[in-house]
Amino acid sequence: MRRFSFLFALALAYIPSVLAQTAGKPAAVPNIPRTAEGKPDFSGIYQWPTYLPGDEHGKSNATTFDRKYFAPLKPGGEAFLEPRTGDPRHDEPRDFCMPAGFPGGILSGNAMQFFQTKTHLIMVHEFQRMTRIIPLDGRPHREGLEPMFYGDPVGHWEGDTLVIETTNFRRWALDDFYYTNPKEFRMHSDAFRTIEKIRWKSKGALSYDLTVDDPKIFTRPWSQEFEILAKPEWESAGIYEYECEENNRCPGGKCQGK
Amino acid sequence: MPCLRTSFALRLSFVVLAMAAFSGSLLAHHSFAAEFDDQKPVKMTGTIQRVEWQNPHIWFYLDVKNSDGSTTTWGFAGGAPGQLMRRGITKDQLKIGATVVVEGFRSKDGTNNASGGRLTYPDGRQVLTAGSQDRVPPATTTKP
Numbered sequence: 445m446r447r448f449s450f451l452f453a454l455a456l457a458y459i460p461s462v463l464a465q466t467a468g469k470p471a472a473v474p475n476i477p478r479t480a481e482g483k484p485d486f487s488g489i490y491q492w493p494t495y496l497p498g499d500e501h502g503k504s505n506a507t508t509f510d511r512k513y514f515a516p517l518k519p520g521g522e523a524f525l526e527p528r529t530g531d532p533r534h535d536e537p538r539d540f541c542m543p544a545g546f547p548g549g550i551l552s553g554n555a556m557q558f559f560q561t562k563t564h565l566i567m568v569h570e571f572q573r574m575t576r577i578i579p580l581d582g583r584p585h586r587e588g589l590e591p592m593f594y595g596d597p598v599g600h601w602e603g604d605t606l607v608i609e610t611t612n613f614r615r616w617a618l619d620d621f622y623y624t625n626p627k628e629f630r631m632h633s634d635a636f637r638t639i640e641k642i643r644w645k646s647k648g649a650l651s652y653d654l655t656v657d658d659p660k661i662f663t664r665p666w667s668q669e670f671e672i673l674a675k676p677e678w679e680s681a682g683i684y685e686y687e688c689e690e691n692n693r694c695p696g697g698k699c700q701g702k
Numbered sequence: 703m704p705c706l707r708t709s710f711a712l713r714l715s716f717v718v719l720a721m722a723a724f725s726g727s728l729l730a731h732h733s734f735a736a737e738f739d740d741q742k743p744v745k746m747t748g749t750i751q752r753v754e755w756q757n758p759h760i761w762f763y764l765d766v767k768n769s770d771g772s773t774t775t776w777g778f779a780g781g782a783p784g785q786l787m788r789r790g791i792t793k794d795q796l797k798i799g800a801t802v803v804v805e806g807f808r809s810k811d812g813t814n815n816a817s818g819g820r821l822t823y824p825d826g827r828q829v830l831t832a833g834s835q836d837r838v839p840p841a842t843t844t845k846p
Contacts, residue, residue, distance in 0.1 A: 539737075541758065554784060570784050684784030691756040693737070693779075 470651070472604060476644040479560065484604045484644055487560045489678045492553055492569070493652045493670035505553035506620040509630075509656070513668045521661040524618075524633075528626045532694060535622070535629070538572075540695055541688035545593040545616040547638060547654060549574040552620070555675065557683050565599060565606065570683045578608055585611055591634050608640040618656070633660035639667075648674045737779070738817045742808040750800050751775060755783055755793040760831065762796055762818060764804055778804055778818025780831035795829050796821070806832075 477485040493507055502508035517524060528535040538544055544552055554570035567576040578597045585596050591614035599608040618630040639655035650672040657665035748764035760780040765773050780786065783793075803822040809815035819832035 554782075555788065678788065681788065684782075684787060686757050686782065686784060688758045691754055691758065691761065693759075 469603065470605070470643060470645070473644045473646060475647070476604070479562065481562055483601060484606070485560055486558045486565065486606070486642060486650065489555060489557045489675050489682070490650070491673045491675050492556060493551055493654075493672050496669055496671055499668070502619075502621055502624040504620050504623040506548075506623075507551040507553075507670060508619045508621040508624065509668055513666050515662040515664045515666040517661060518659075518663050521658075524631060524658075524661045525627075526629050526631060528622060528629055537617075538688075541572075541692050543593040544572055544574065546574075546576070546595055546610060546613075548617050548619050549594070550576075554686075555678050555683055565608075568683055570686055572688060573683075573686050580606075585609075590614075595636075595638070602641075605641050605643040608638075608642070610638045610640070613637075632656070632658050635660040639665075642672075645671070650674070737809055737811075737815075738807040739810045740807050743805070744808050744816050745803065745805045746776060747801065747803045748776065750796055750798050750802060752798065753793060753796045757784075758782055760786065762821075762831070764802070774814055776804075777813075777815040778806055778831070779815070780818050786831065789830070791829055791831070796831075 477487075479485045495501055495507060495510075500508075500510040500512065532539045543549065549571055550556070550567070550569055552569065552571035556567060556569040559566040559568070563579065563581040565578040565580060567578065568574070574594070576594060576597055578599045580599045580601070582600065583598060585598055589596060589612055592612055593614060593616055595610040596612040597608050597610040599606055601607070613632065613634060613636040615631060615634050615636075618632045622629040635658055637657040639657065641651070641653040641655075643651050645651040652670045652672045653667055654670065655665050655667040656662070746764060746766050748766035751763040751765045753763075754761040760783055762778050762780065764776045764778065766776055767773055786792075801824060804816075804818050805820045805822075806817040807819070817832065819830070821829045821831050823829075
């Protein structure tokens with residue numbers, strides 16, 4: 445009887461994880477930081493999103509997407525992959541201090557800091573001091589805006605996962621992969637939309653799942669999961685200033701010495 | 703002076719670790735591909751004339767003696783200040799007036815500019831001034 449009770453208790457203990465897996469939801473992580481409202485708290489300083497084991501690394505320090513996750517291109521979607529032209533205004537607009545855009549900016553190899561309130565998550569990235577102000581209060585996307593480099597994000601909670609949808613992008617570089625393969629300059633379209641899913645996956649590490657939805661380019665949305673490591677040891681130094689125009693050597697796309 | 707020695711050893715260890723971590727990286731996130739020719743490695747000895755510890759990339763300038771006795775000032779681009787500082791490399795590690803060897807890649811436009819990937823002091827101490835994504839020349843390079 446005692447043995448039966450033990451096995452019964454063991455079976456009961458497994459039910460939640462089995463249910464979670466069945467529902468496709470990640471198992472809850474115990475003892476994560478939480479806000480006064482009981483939501484997961486992402487406030488803190490972090491490394492930029494980095495690769496999971498087994499994923500292809502680009503040849504720069506910035507994280508890039510692994511092509512194995514791409515959905516097939518649509519007919520007409522070939523414009524997504526275009527070669528460098530030799531014109532820095534096309535090939536590397538950041539060379540003359542144009543913005544990296546999203547998600548290229550968040551994938552750049554610099555520190556970032558998150559500030560979370562009941563109504564907003566603020567992401568500040570050291571590269572170009574990229575700032576994303578993400579409402580969490582249920583408001584809809586803004587209307588009537590011109591297409592943007594960083595898009596218009598809104599977030600909501602699904603259990604302990606923060607889901608951020610960003611829309612209203614202009615056509616711009618998806619990531620830094622052109623430094624790995626100059627013939628693969630990845631340009632998303634103006635129909636681009638992203639879904640980010642952020643959750644604590646373990647103590648000191650966030651799961652960062654990024655969905656690319658570009659119906660002018662791909663036959664379906666596709667996703668890649670990255671990892672964001674907390675870096676409390678960077679708290680004292682904080683985010684360094686990054687004022688690109690301070691010593692811009694390529695004004696107007698024309699690089700020059702000094 | 704044990705504290706100073708410890709501090710120097712720690713810094714040196716950090717730089718060596720940083721070099722090990724980043725020496726395999728290729729092109730820059732920012733300006734390398736547009737500005738510098740990775741087929742033209744340079745290695746020059748000179749004295750540090752001035753340092754611009756500024757974004758988006760630091761620049762430092764070296765007075766290099768030519769074979770005819772004249773002096774040419776060469777400019778070298780490094781990483782972003784924030785990236786370097788987080789790797790433990792600070793402005794005071796580039797001493798004005800110090801004689802150093804700098805290795806990098808020459809500017810595409812033919813001016814006296816180059817990327818400055820690695821800086822070596824006469825005592826062998828090295829400072830990896832490259833951006834974390836800049837290419838660092840192999841150990842044996844030639845003067846242009």
